[in-house]
Amino acid sequence: MKRYLPLIILAILAVLPVIGLSTYMMHILILVIMWSVIGMSWNLLGGYCGQVSFGHAAYFGVGAYTAGVLYSKFDLSPWWGLPLCVVVVALFSLVLGFIVLRLRGPFFALATLASGEVMRITAENWVDFTGGTMGILIQRRTWVEKTWYFYIILIIAALTFFMIKKLVESKLGYYFVAIREDQDAAESLGINTTLYKTIALCISGVITGIAGAFYTNYMGYIDPHVVFALHDISIITIMIVMVGGVATFWGPYVGALIMVLLAEYIRSIPGLGAAHQTFFGILLIVIIIFLPNGIVGDFQKLKRLVGLRRASG
Amino acid sequence: MSLLQVKGVSMFFGGLAAISDVSFDIQKGDILGLIGPNGAGKTTMFNVVNGFYAPSRGEVFFKGKKISGLKPHQICKLGVARTFQVVKPLQRMSVLDNVIASAYLRVNNRGEAEDIAREKIKFTGLHDDVNVISKGLPLGKRKKLEIARALATQPEMLMLDESFAGLNPAELDESIEIIRKIKERGITIMIIEHHMKVIMAISDRIVVLSYGQKLAEGTPNEIGNNPLVVEAYLGEAESA
Structure with missing residues (x-):
């Protein structure tokens, strides 16, 4: 049963649009799936390989702008951005990885944080190419309906899920975890840590980039503040994985579901909506103190905590 | 033929010589014991052979191939x-x-x-x-x-x-x-060990390091009777 769980969930999701959900519900679903894709990709690099990136907005933004610039400069459908950003983001990750992967631990985290900001400022100022803070508006939207967007992101998520599952169970997965646990030991056991960290970064970056290219197509408008955002992209990505569970298969999905719903809910409360990030901050502190392995990683503990409350109440 | 050759290896950290001009060979199939007081440079020697450090001077050969300067994962693969x-x-x-x-x-x-x-x-x-x-x-x-x-x-x-x-x-x-x-x-x-009983029992040859220099080399018997080694370990013998 447990083996088929991913397929069952996929099947249920696939029939959801048929039963006629409201446009708003479809929008929420699309966001949840898109964020789980980004969460999965971050989890590969940060969770399994132990390289905590605070700059995944860089990859998201480069993917989004690949699609956007194809449209604005070359008059091509922004959908071409999805296959093209595989190449663009892979090259970008190689260059960035060459610089940031020399650093370890907190220094790596800070360098990635800076790289996201550098990309945002570049996109703001390279007006001829990116349109600067005016952003890029896709005037011809492919569909008004959400159904096809939903299926496209669902396919991306499913492929990502099965690819990462295969990867984590393979030699590469063992190497990633070995690097996370002790880089010196890994190196002396014959693992080329530089090479495997670069591979993890490239795969992670490309998947996030694809999500970014999808975002351009789906939202129809991008600007540097949105797609290279430190708090709205980089930090939320980390939160999703932290809340769901670092280095777990299901963590990014659970995290994405909770974070998207929570964001939508808090934003709808009058007078408090603007403070949604305050709530995220509090949530993160609570998670780190009580469920350091996230909801999936500490599920047994969570059940105990809830059970305790019931028993005493 | 010797499997591993350490030739004139020195390792400096800043101005400090952790190892200076140490050479020894290990024959295939042997157990070589590396002993010495604390801070003699034994682990540094391991880190040089293993590739964590590139030696400041000298070279290390494994099966006749130079390995000093290679990365640890490459040396492990060899x-x-x-x-x-x-x-x-x-x-x-x-x-x-x-x-x-x-x-x-x-x-x-x-x-x-x-x-x-x-x-x-x-x-x-x-x-x-x-x-x-x-x-x-x-x-x-x-x-x-x-x-x-x-x-x-x-x-x-x-x-x-x-x-x-x-x-x-x-x-x-x-x-x-x-x-x-x-x-x-x-x-x-190649083994680093402080238990003298163990090292004497299992080693074919022993290399003694002290303050980064090779003090002596030989069979366990020779090392046990070497006055220099006894001095390094037990302090200078009292001249009666």
Whole structure:
């Protein structure tokens, strides 16, 4: 049963649009799936390989702008951005990885944080190419309906899920975890840590980039503040994985579901909506103190905590 | 032919010479003991041979090929594996997964890697702890895990950095037995050890380091009777 769980969930999701959900519900679903894709990709690099990136907005933004610039400069459908950003983001990750992967631990985290900001400022100022803070508006939207967007992101998520599952169970997965646990030991056991960290970064970056290219197509408008955002992209990505569970298969999905719903809910409360990030901050502190392995990683503990409350109440 | 040759190796950290102009050879199939007082440069010598440090001067050859200057993973691939004095298990992985991760060096599929890993785990006597997360192992078993992991890379030469320190007498005997069995398999061993009894019992040759310099080299017997070595370890003999 447990083996088929991913397929069952996929099947249920696939029939959801048929039963006629409201446009708003479809929008929420699309966001949840898109964020789980980004969460999965971050989890590969940060969770399994132990390289905590605070700059995944860089990859998201480069993917989004690949699609956007194809449209604005070359008059091509922004959908071409999805296959093209595989190449663009892979090259970008190689260059960035060459610089940031020399650093370890907190220094790596800070360098990635800076790289996201550098990309945002570049996109703001390279007006001829990116349109600067005016952003890029896709005037011809492919569909008004959400159904096809939903299926496209669902396919991306499913492929990502099965690819990462295969990867984590393979030699590469063992190497990633070995690097996370002790880089010196890994190196002396014959693992080329530089090479495997670069591979993890490239795969992670490309998947996030694809999500970014999808975002351009789906939202129809991008600007540097949105797609290279430190708090709205980089930090939320980390939160999703932290809340769901670092280095777990299901963590990014659970995290994405909770974070998207929570964001939508808090934003709808009058007078408090603007403070949604305050709530995220509090949530993160609570998670780190009580469920350091996230909801999936500490599920047994969570059940105990809830059970305790019931028993005493 | 000697398997490993250390030729005139010096290692400076800033102005400090951790090792100065040390040379020795290890014959294939031998056990070479590396001894010396604290701070003599034994672990630094391991780090040079293993590739963590590129020597400031001098060269290291393995099977006639120069390995100084190569990265640790390249040297490991050529057939030199090591353990660490301060054990470095992959903490949140089980014992089996720890060993599988290093077995993957020579094979690519999971089944073969697991076969190698299980054999090495049995060999080092950890078979009761296969599924234990290595964080929870007591020190003696972690030291064995280090050995199992190094063996899983299928080395020709194994470097053991104080694999006996902190073990109780029963564990000590087991470990000596393991090292004898490794030697029987034709694997050359270089070992750092403070237990003189152990080192005298198992070594074919011994190199003594003191303040980064080679003080003496020879068979256990020669070393035991060498006044220089006795002096370095026990202080100057009183002239009566």
